[in-house]
Amino acid sequence: MTSPAAETNNAPAIEVDDVAFEWSPEAKVLQGCSLAVYPGEFCMLLGDNGSGKSTLLKLLTGLLTPQTGEIYIGGSSGYVFQNPDHQLVMPTVGADVAFGLVNERLSLAAVRSRVSEALAAVNLAHLVRRPIYALSGGQKQRVAIAGAIARHCDVLLLDEPTALLDPDSQIELVTLVKMLVQSRNLTALWVTHRLVELDYCDRAFLLRDGRVIDQGDPQRMRTVLEE
Ligand SMILES: Nc1ncnc2c1ncn2[C@@H]1O[C@H](COP(=O)(O)OP(=O)(O)OP(=O)(O)O)[C@@H](O)[C@H]1O
Ligand SMILES: [Mg+2]
Structure with missing residues (x-):
């Protein structure tokens, strides 16, 4: 089928x-x-x-x-690893999702808007300032997915x-x-x-x-x- x-x-x-x-x-x-x-x-x-x-x-x-x-x-493709600790590189949720946009020549306002839209898509908008170390495993995987969504993969x-x-x-x-x-x-x-x-x-x-x-x-x- x-x-x-x-x-x-x-x-x-x-x-x-x-x-x-x-x-x-x-x-x-x-x-x-x-x-x-x-x-x-x-x-x-x-x-x-x-x-x-x-x-x-x-x-x-x-x-x-x-x-x-x-x-x-x-x-364009986004890759999500088995272990999010090998993937998330910045200290906070918002910074990590924004990090994936560094090569995209976006204005600061556009970066902010992409980050909030992507975090909302994975139901993590409320955790934008949360340190990565203070997330659960499932939340970390959602941050990794938000990174791909922010890049419009x-x-x-x-x-x-x-x-x-x-x-x-x-x-x-x-x-x-x-x-x-x-x-x-x-x-x-x-x-x-x-x-x-x-x-x-x-x-x-x-x-x-x-x-x-x-x-x-x-x-x-x-x-x-x-x-
Ligand atoms: N960097 C590497 N150098 C040499 N051999 C490798 C390398 N990476 C993987 N292999 C070998 O390639 C084969 C396939 O590995 P791969 O990691 O793709 O399997 P997998 O299906 O993802 O397994 P798993 O379910 O355990 O994750 C294995 O025999 C592995 O030992
Ligand atoms: Mg494998």
Whole structure:
């Protein structure tokens, strides 16, 4: 089953076409790996530890280059890490979201307006002056997402963003991303091991032996993986 977005004739917002990537000849990670995520879709990527999910996201951000094959992202992308402490660099919430805008040649007023709009989108407007160290894990992940929204990213790439969160914060975060994708017409690729999250996405991909071996309806994927 495909989601409505995939049934249109839109070009993909994220496309991986027959990609091979190896760290070294002894450490081949991806081989013949292909997937497409369409504009407005919220897709999840599953696979065992070491199957290459994080490597694939790094290829999508351009941090790595494939040895063969093509990578395409339509628009600008924002990357959310598993551990927000590796991502948030400024002392306060507002300063961190503003930091991502330093290269955009915006006026101070425009920066302020982007920051407040992005924090409102992730329900953190009241914490703009809060020190980062005084946030919960889920709040930190929402600050990271606000950074991408402030930069007007079209595509969100999230690598196990709930791995360090308790179940309540986990569901809060996945619900928020689903809502943001819908309300802002974003496209998101979310890596996870936690099958309950599949309930929130449009389509899922399973990475194994270096390539996508299964894709489609998240509920079917959940049943297959729970067996
Ligand atoms: N910088 C690196 N140098 C060499 N090998 C690496 C490097 N980073 C990852 N690898 C190897 O590439 C393979 C894929 O790693 P990757 O982190 O992409 O897996 P993953 O699917 O994200 O796993 P996990 O579920 O544990 O996060 C693994 O065998 C890993 O050891
Ligand atoms: Mg990983």
